[in-house]
Amino acid sequence: MTIKQLSIFIENKGGTLIRVLDLLSKAGIQIIASTVADTQDYGIYRVLCNEPAKAYLILKEEGINVQLADVIALSIDDEPGRAAQAVQAFSESGVSISYMYSFLWKGRGVLVFRANPSEKAKEVIMLKKLGFMTEENFK
Amino acid sequence: MENQGIKKDYNCEYFNPEVETLSREEIEALQLERLKETVAHCMNSPFYKKRFEEIGLTVDDIKSLDDIRKIPFTTKQDLRDTYPFGIASVPLEKCTRLHSSSGTTGNPTVILHTDKDIDEWANQVARNLWMVGLRPTDVFQNSSGYGMFTGGLGFQNGAEKMGMLTVPAAAGNSLRQIKFIKDFGTTAIHAVPSYLTRLKEVMDQEGVDPRRDTKLRVFAIGAEPHSEEQRKRIEDMFGVKAYNSFGMSEMCGPGVGFECKEQNGLHFWEDYYIVEIVDPETLEPVPDGEIGELVLTSIRREAMPLLRYRTRDLTRVLGRSCPCGRNHVRIDRMKGRSDDMMVLKGVNIFPIQIEKILMQFPELANNYLITLTTDSDNDNMTVEVELEELFTDDYTRLQQLTKTIQRALKDEILLTPYVKLVPKGTLPVSDGKAVRVVDKRTVYK
């Protein structure tokens, strides 16, 4: 129910970001969605791609601070209010969300987030019959 | 005092039992006697003769050990100014060896030795190696640079004097080092700590497990400043005890001080040296336990004794007794150079204090950078440190780590620095050695 996301620790100056993009493109890895969140000092670059395990090894080999994180990617109708409903379902069940981003994939909205506790989040998905993406969907 | 040759009693913990186990009173009585002899002997040195005459100092002025303060300090600049032979206290024909260190500025420095000096030097090294449990049954590999660098011949002569089979492997060529270690059954190595880390990398590549495939049990490490955490890492990597060695070519070379099995400070051999710790600014003695500059007087050398030599190394006295039975002063590992000392808001801070704290966090890599800035007349310190592993992608946890580091640093240096985590490989590195401190302060340094 979860998918693998690359989380990369970067400088806010952007030097690491360019290096990461360059390494991924040279390896023929296709980025599906990505987002940068930064503070005054540093940032975390989060990437969904077609081959997360391979990308992880490539970056790791280059000495880049990278982590494979388990995230949930909900598939939702691209209509107003759908995302809010989904988020509300989690908060009502006491699931906290530490970050979230969304993008369009083949005409449907995808809402990516990290939930705590993740077991509880999975229960909510089952109970509310929410649609979710698997890694296969992005291949 | 006299060399006793190769020991027969391997069970005895001491190489020179009668000197090593002297009481404090006996040590100080011996030092006073030898200080007087040395001052008298220095009258043969053109440099010291002139200096003593200028201030009207004679041997009769030395009545107690405290009278050493009547003698002016000797500095590295004095060695350069008298290059090459101006400080010698014996005619050149009595000298049998010289070591020289190249200076980046001005003349290099030259240190002369007589036959007896070389023998006494070897005795100190032998005493150290015996102290950490090595015996003539051991095989000693000296993976240190030879030539002008005293770590080569110094350890060579000492290990031979102790009676060990000694392999002059010299520095570098890790594959050959590993072959020697395996083929000769090497049990002890002398090397700089960073080289041992490198050696382990090559062992890993070659599938050599030091615990399984070698007989290694003792390392002598020195010549390069390192923290307690680095020592522990090396010990864990190899499953080998690593003992800190202090040497300085101006005194002879390695051998001046060495850790005993307690690993709680280096015993400095007070039958050979008078040890003082002074405030680097005021040059007044500091109390035991406080950090200051190490000042050494060699009281046993013939060719070129140096009086109150300012080493520029910062350290402190840890104690004057030890469970090992030696009352020779215990000196803490070097805390850096007096030139590296930062004065921030009136507090003396050394980079190694910061390094010591950072090394306690497994989340952090080895590289860090301290930047000092002035901000509306206030001195500020920023500590940037590389992250070893991205252990979370949650900001809250990264911020928590930053705060924990900040608090630990504050406990150590009494100031709260700004702590910034940076990605691995992004801090500047020069000459393979990390740049540690950048001082951008405009007003006062």
Ligand SMILES: [Zn+2]
């Ligand atoms: Zn001891």
